[in-house]
Amino acid sequence: MPAIDVDGVTKRFGGGVTALQDLNLTVKEGEIYGFLGPNGAGKSTTINILLDFIRPTEGSATVLGMDAQADSKAVRRRVGVLPDAYHVYERLTGRQHVQFAIDSKETGERPEDLLNRVGISEAADRKAGGYSKGMAQRLVLAMALVGDPDLLILDEPSTGLDPNGAREMRRIIQQENDRGTTVFFSSHILEQVEAICDRVGILHNGELVAEDSMENLRANIGSGSTLTVTVDEPTEPAVEAVRDVPGVSEVSVDGTSIVVVISDASKTRILEAIEENGCEVRDFATEKASLEELFATYTEGGRDGLRNGTTPTATQDTTETEARR
Amino acid sequence: MSGVRSVVKKDFNDALRSRRLLALVALFVLFIVGAEYLLVEVIGGEVTSAEALVVSLLFPTMLLVPLIGLVTGYKAIAGERESGSHKLLLTLPHSRADVVLGKLIGRTAVVFVAILAGFLAGGVVAFALLGSYELTPFLVYLAITLLYALAFVSLGIGISASTGSTSVAVMASFGAFLLFQFLWSFLVGLVDDHLFPETNPEFLQAIAQFSPLSSYLTGINRFLNDGPVPDLPYYQEGWFAVLVLVLWATVPVTVGYLRFRSVDI
The missing domain is CATH 3.40.50.300 (P-loop containing nucleotide triphosphate hydrolases)
Known part of the structure; x- marks a missing residue:
């Protein structure tokens, strides 16, 4: 029953x-x-x-x-x-x-x-x-x-x-x-x-x-996750270096953040690659992108509700997810 | 019945903590005691019997009891719907009938406490002022007043069950108060004059008796003041007055329940 x-x-x-x-x-x-x-x-x-x-x-x-x-x-x-x-x-x-x-x-x-x-x-x-x-x-x-x-x-x-x-x-x-x-x-x-x-x-x-x-x-969506690294100022060499880290599938810059879509890579290596190229890492957050994407895919256009997240990270992640689009 | 019982208990506890209600009780006690004092000490000699005293107390009771009943009732259900506390009430195993009946019993209990407090104070003062009096008329007066109060609690709860807005409920209650306390006989008279200028049909006179106030006064008159009066029309009889009050005590709350039962909340 x-x-x-x-x-x-x-x-x-x-x-x-x-x-x-x-x-x-x-x-x-x-x-x-x-x-x-x-x-x-x-x-x-x-x-x-x-x-x-x-x-x-x-x-x-x-x-x-x-x-x-x-x-x-x-x-x-x-x-x-x-x-x-x-x-x-x-x-x-x-x-x-x-x-x-x-x-x-x-x-x-x-x-x-x-x-x-x-x-x-x-x-x-x-x-x-x-x-x-x-x-x-x-x-x-x-x-x-x-x-x-x-x-x-x-x-x-x-x-x-x-x-x-x-x-x-x-x-x-x-x-x-x-x-x-x-x-x-x-x-x-x-x-x-x-x-x-x-x-x-x-x-x-x-x-x-x-x-x-x-x-x-x-x-159904894939097992990747997204690493968002906030730096003082993103530089082209840093972005290139991250792109060369094995297991990284996509890199983009969003304001002072470097957004890295990872399929299977070490976060430490990514952070190292950024720092070695002259950027100062101020903050970083990981987000299981698959779920967010999944959710967004299914409920496209109705994501306003997500802004009411109770935890600061949840809210932040959402904003970032939206900013990427 | 457990559903009704828990609603009654919760509601009684809740209402007892309401300041507005305490103020009403205080007002009622004050009115009763004040009226007695005025009658006996200031006007003096006129009041020689308990019956006369009772009748002289009619003014505060006939006016204040409806107010206490309506004020206690009108927010009972609409208020919970407006605030959202009805979600606690109705996620627990209470049927909508449990809610209406529980509210009716709980609020009636509160009003009865207020009226008993007023009568007790009134009784003590009367005894102090008059030295002695008969208990029976006082108790009959109390019983009819409680029924009169029940009629208005039922009206208040019925209104409260019919709407999700306390502002609608308060306006409807106030409208009902004006209509039945002050305008009813006048309106019936108006209809009489227009439709039957020459005659005074019996059914209209009976309808005039359908306000709680008329029934209350008729009841007091028949059961307290008069001896047997021969050849009274049925609508002037004591039993008719009691019947009308019983209808008031049951019909509005039932109508309110029927609306509440089917509404999305």
Whole structure:
């Protein structure tokens, strides 16, 4: 039995906006499924249909074998959700929030244990209205973990988290998955999906444009990566020297950066080649270009969403990717 | 029922921490106690019985109770939809019916606490001023007032369930307040004059009784003040007044639920 089965779902909103077009999607039991796509692609609409927040115009969906509409309450009893664009109850404490989820799911757990797992137990008795976005995100994750759900649905889970928080979030997701929980999570940040997902679906303009394992997706594009070296001033000899390094497939100059597409070369040798030719290396960053390209290839024209990356590197990489085009 | 229960508990906790609500309770207590003090100490001699005291308290209750009910109700659901907290509410296993019913019970509880506080304070003061009084009329008065309050909480929640915007909800609530508290009899009278200049048809008089305020006053009159009155038309009877209030307590919230049930949120 698939954990999630979306069958031919179309959603048209009033005013003729088609958010989803004949979407078919299957998430297997026990896997971590990354639902990728730029903002506005229809990720949240899909999740909202799974939770019966909105009703499909055509098609149907099942969650854990139950109809997402008719059995919505039973579905939500066994699912933990971290929604997007939510708002906490400002006057209630963190503990009261988690207690609310415990009361609702009738699990009899202790709020402290859950708050502990997400690392905000010290803020348990403060009003959630005073929480930072990152703390609120942890709090709602704690609510999602109540009752040891069979399926976790996480909509942009690392929103508002710093890199450490995002890593912690991934650790918790992995931990839950190890305990047998299926995880379905949406993101517009590739690194995060890449780090933990078994399979990925890419959504663009309401249609699923690709669905495969992470490895296969990357294999389809090639295994190269991009090294971006920021120098004081790029010189022609330096660029030539890099071009001569074995395993380098392409070199270009972008402002004060030398952008090197590597198929199979030593980064150290590239950096050495640059420095030996009179350039001062100020900074460098590696990026698995294949994934970015893959993403861009499939979602051409809709990459604005990428700018909202949470980690500085992600944002920087994106800008560079775009600048190269 | 667990869904309803957790919504009630969350909502009651949340509403109790609202400053606006505490201000309303304080205002209500102040009005009741102030009115009593004025009547007994300033106007004096007139108030000799508990019934007379009760009737003299009608003004603060008939005006303030609807306000408390509507103010407590109108944001219950629209407010959550506007802020986004409804996503927490509805990702947990609550049906939309759980949400509406839970909100109705939670907010009603809050309003009842406010009214009980007002009546308790009023009772203590009345006892201090009068030295003694009968409990029964006071309790009957309280019971009818609670039903009257429930009617307005239901109206507020019904409005709140019908819209995702608190500004729409507040305007609709205020409009409903004006219409049913001040304009209803006037409008029915206007219709009467235009359509039936010569007569005074019975069904229009019955319709005039359909505002919560008219029913509240009729209820108080029948159950507290009069002895048995012979030959009353049915719409002047106590049971009719109670029936109308019960309709108010159930119909708006049901209509609101039916809208909320089918909407994309």
